[in-house]
Amino acid sequence: MSKDDALCGEFFMNGDTACAEGAISAGCRFFAGYPITPATEVAERMSERLPQVGGVFIQMEDEIASMNAILGASWTGVKAMTATSGPGFSLMMENLGLGVMLETPCVLANIQRAGPSTGLPTLVAQGDIMQARWGAHGHYEIVALVPDSPQEMFDLTITAFNLSEQYRVPVLLMADEAVGHMSEKVVMRRINQKELASRPRPKVVPEEYLPYDSREGLVPPMAVAGGGYRFHVTGLTHDDRGYPVMTAEAQDKLIRRLVDKIRLNAKNIIRLEEIGVDDAEVVVVSYGISARIARYAVQKARDEGIKAGLLRLITVWPFAEDRIRELAPKVKAFIVPEINYGQIVREVERCAAGKAKARLVPHMGGSVHLPETVLEAIREEAK
Amino acid sequence: MSRTEVRLSGAGGQGIVLAGQILGQAISLYEKGKFATFTQSYGPEARGGSCSAEIVVSDESVGYPYVISPKVLVIMSQEAYDKYTPNLSPETLVIIDPDLVKPNASKKFKLFSIPATNLAREMGRVVVANIIMLGFLTAVSDVVAPQALKKSILATVPEGTGEFNIKAFTLGYEYGLKQAKRSGA
Numbered sequence: 001m002s003k004d005d006a007l008c009g010e011f012f013m014n015g016d017t018a019c020a021e022g023a024i025s026a027g028c029r030f031f032a033g034y035p036i037t038p039a040t041e042v043a044e045r046m047s048e049r050l051p052q053v054g055g056v057f058i059q060m061e062d063e064i065a066s067m068n069a070i071l072g073a074s075w076t077g078v079k080a081m082t083a084t085s086g087p088g089f090s091l092m093m094e095n096l097g098l099g100v101m102l103e104t105p106c107v108l109a110n111i112q113r114a115g116p117s118t119g120l121p122t123l124v125a126q127g128d129i130m131q132a133r134w135g136a137h138g139h140y141e142i143v144a145l146v147p148d149s150p151q152e153m154f155d156l157t158i159t160a161f162n163l164s165e166q167y168r169v170p171v172l173l174m175a176d177e178a179v180g181h182m183s184e185k186v187v188m189r190r191i192n193q194k195e196l197a198s199r200p201r202p203k204v205v206p207e208e209y210l211p212y213d214s215r216e217g218l219v220p221p222m223a224v225a226g227g228g229y230r231f232h233v234t235g236l237t238h239d240d241r242g243y244p245v246m247t248a249e250a251q252d253k254l255i256r257r258l259v260d261k262i263r264l265n266a267k268n269i270i271r272l273e274e275i276g277v278d279d280a281e282v283v284v285v286s287y288g289i290s291a292r293i294a295r296y297a298v299q300k301a302r303d304e305g306i307k308a309g310l311l312r313l314i315t316v317w318p319f320a321e322d323r324i325r326e327l328a329p330k331v332k333a334f335i336v337p338e339i340n341y342g343q344i345v346r347e348v349e350r351c352a353a354g355k356a357k358a359r360l361v362p363h364m365g366g367s368v369h370l371p372e373t374v375l376e377a378i379r380e381e382a383k
Numbered sequence: 384m385s386r387t388e389v390r391l392s393g394a395g396g397q398g399i400v401l402a403g404q405i406l407g408q409a410i411s412l413y414e415k416g417k418f419a420t421f422t423q424s425y426g427p428e429a430r431g432g433s434c435s436a437e438i439v440v441s442d443e444s445v446g447y448p449y450v451i452s453p454k455v456l457v458i459m460s461q462e463a464y465d466k467y468t469p470n471l472s473p474e475t476l477v478i479i480d481p482d483l484v485k486p487n488a489s490k491k492f493k494l495f496s497i498p499a500t501n502l503a504r505e506m507g508r509v510v511v512a513n514i515i516m517l518g519f520l521t522a523v524s525d526v527v528a529p530q531a532l533k534k535s536i537l538a539t540v541p542e543g544t545g546e547f548n549i550k551a552f553t554l555g556y557e558y559g560l561k562q563a564k565r566s567g568a
Contacts, residue, residue, distance in 0.1 A: 012408035012421075122424075149444075182448050183404060183421040185411040289448075296446035371447050 005053040008190050015153040015180040016041030016083075019109055019173065020049060022157030023081055025191045028107070029055035030080040032069035034062050034088060037121045038177040039111040042083035063088035067095035070106045075233070077224035079161055083109035085177075086119060089128055089135070096170055097136030100258065102233045103168040103212070103220065105199050107160045110172060111180040114339075114365030124177040125365030126288055126339040132172050133317050139255060141262035143269055144172040144317040146287040150184045156314070162197040163269060167261055168219050174316060176339070178289035178368060202229055211242040212254075218261035262318055271314040272323060276302060280309030282381045283327060284335045285348050287313040289368055294337055297374035306382045316344065324351035333381035337361040337374050357381065387440040388450040389526055391516075392467055393459030393483075395432045398513030401539070402457075403436025406517060409527050409535035410440050420445040433462045440526065455524050457516055458484050459499070468492075476524055478516070495523050495566075497558055506551060514540075514548050515555035522559025529556060 006025040013021075020042050023031070031046040033039075043059070050057040056073075060066040063084055070080035084092060089110045099106055110132070114125035128135075132144045143163050147156045157173060164171040202209050202221040211231035212220045220240075223229030236244035237251045262269065273291075275298060277283055282301075286294040291312040301308035311327070313320060324334070324347075333356055336345040342360045349358035361377050363369050389406065393399045400423045407421030420439045437450040456471065457478045458464045464484045468477070471492050479486060481496040497519045503512035514536060521529050533549060540548045 010412055012404070012411045012419075178422070178448065181422065183407055184419070184445070292446050292448065299446070368447075368449070 015150040018150040018153040020045035022154040026158040026161035028079040030073040032066045039083045063091035067092040081107040086115040093135040099170040105164040112176040123366045129343045165197040210240040266318040273312040275310040277309035281307040328352040328355035333357040389438040390453045391436040391457040392463035402513040409531040413531035511551035514551040518552040518555025519559040
């Protein structure tokens with residue numbers, strides 16, 4: 001792989017394309033997917049770029065197979081991703097759970113459109129945020145990032161690969177149609193190899209290797225298929241050897257570790273952007289395209305002398321519980337504009353625990369909030 | 384915070400979206416200290432359906448990415464005229480292709496017109512109507528500098544067509560300068 005594989009410089013491009021370029025810069029060399037508006041441009045770019053850099057692009061028969069293919073690719077040692085939107089995201093849920101259970105690093109970009117079902121294929125929504133958290137069955141933790149610009153589609157795709165490698169967990173890039181399809185300047189800097197995380201590798205000889213060895217930490221070393229290390233993986237509850245063990249004790253040990261490796265590292269995973277939060281009486285909590293509208297509204301509110309702030313969730317999962325708990329006694333209200341009928345607002349309300357009001361500013365999808373709508377909510381709560 | 388909004392509208396196949404991309408890129412990459420966000424909307428059809436490209440320009444990063452009240456509105460189909468001219472600010476500069484759009488005389492906004500499609504046909508390639516239109520827009524408004532737009536055209540159009548496209552741009556630009564002089568703008 002030559003160091004010139006990744007593009008560098010300033011480009012005017014849409015978010016989906018920037019996501020694909022971020023993946024290339026992160027070292028992703030396998031993409032399997034099925035075209036769907038508004039995520040198709042990710043696949044389109046990858047189909048052009050991966051052959052240029054010695055990678056593999058496969059258009060699969062559907063999204064179920066796409067998710068499976070990237071899990072398999074990841075086990076051969078490459079960084080792999082897929083991209084989809086609502087209907088495809090639903091189809092991927094079962095194998096997303098498999099990815100969590102097998103502890104397979106991979107990245108899944110969901111360029112959200114309005115649902116449920118076919119919904120509004122070409123138009124924006126943020127309705128899959130809870131699905132990202134709980135969409136597969138069983139209890140698990142996941143990492144989900146939300147970009148608010150083409151620049152962040154590039155940057156956060158790299159972050160997504162790093163987190164997935166570091167914690168051996170599928171990472172979701174929960175973009176939306178607005179950010180995926182808008183074009184802006186994207187600065188692609190040269191990514192130093194040291195900035196890229198790799199999954200922990202076995203340090204022992206093959207005879208001593210245990211695929212789910214957790215003695216050294218919560219994230220077990222991962223062998224490469226065909227690399228001389230024998231291993232067995234299964235969606236069944238398994239022990240350190242990777243073999244099925246059908247007991248409550250094995251379940252207890254495994255699920256605690258799968259959850260704790262994210263939960264106990266939440267502080268290291270969570271990224272937030274804060275504007276004027278420190279002295280704020282009203283804090284707008286938002287993410288993705290909605291946070292851009294909120295930023296505009298918060299600025300206008302400040303111009304009117306209202307102490308408003310913006311807390312932008314760059315990481316939605318794990319949720320920034322500690323920050324909301326810390327702010328709750330200091331603010332009058334949290335305002336949560338999101339393009340759904342109330343998802344993240346539930347988390348905010350839970351963490352505010354009655355110490356501050358959590359007010360939803362909903363939008364059913366198909367377009368974005370008008371800044372005035374968010375501003376009016378800020379004015380009312382500041383009274 | 385200064386904010387300028389531009390909408391280009393017409394039918395699918397006229398190069399509206401590409402024109403928006405070229406304009407947004409010109410401002411974003413080739414002008415200093417300016418930010419531009421380009422979005423598009425279109426119907427399900429590949430050709431013939433109405434489509435619109437929106438460019439928001441600011442001297443700081445753009446928050447709300449869509450057009451609220453355009454400073455410049457380019458219209459290349461009757462359907463787009465009917466859709467986008469109600470509730471326009473009297474300050475909006477409207478540019479039409481008179482062979483494709485019959486304006487309503489009672490509407491109050493600054494109206495410019497250029498037969499971009501026919502001029503392109505006379506040049507031998509109707510596909511450059513969008514570039515002629517961009518040249519005209521550059522001349523009659525202060526949205527973008529001509530040098531930046533030319534650079535953006537050259538960075539975008541297929542190899543070997545640069546010179547032809549710059550010719551189309553210049554045709555529209557000079558046509559625009561004459562009209563701007565006439566109207567005293």
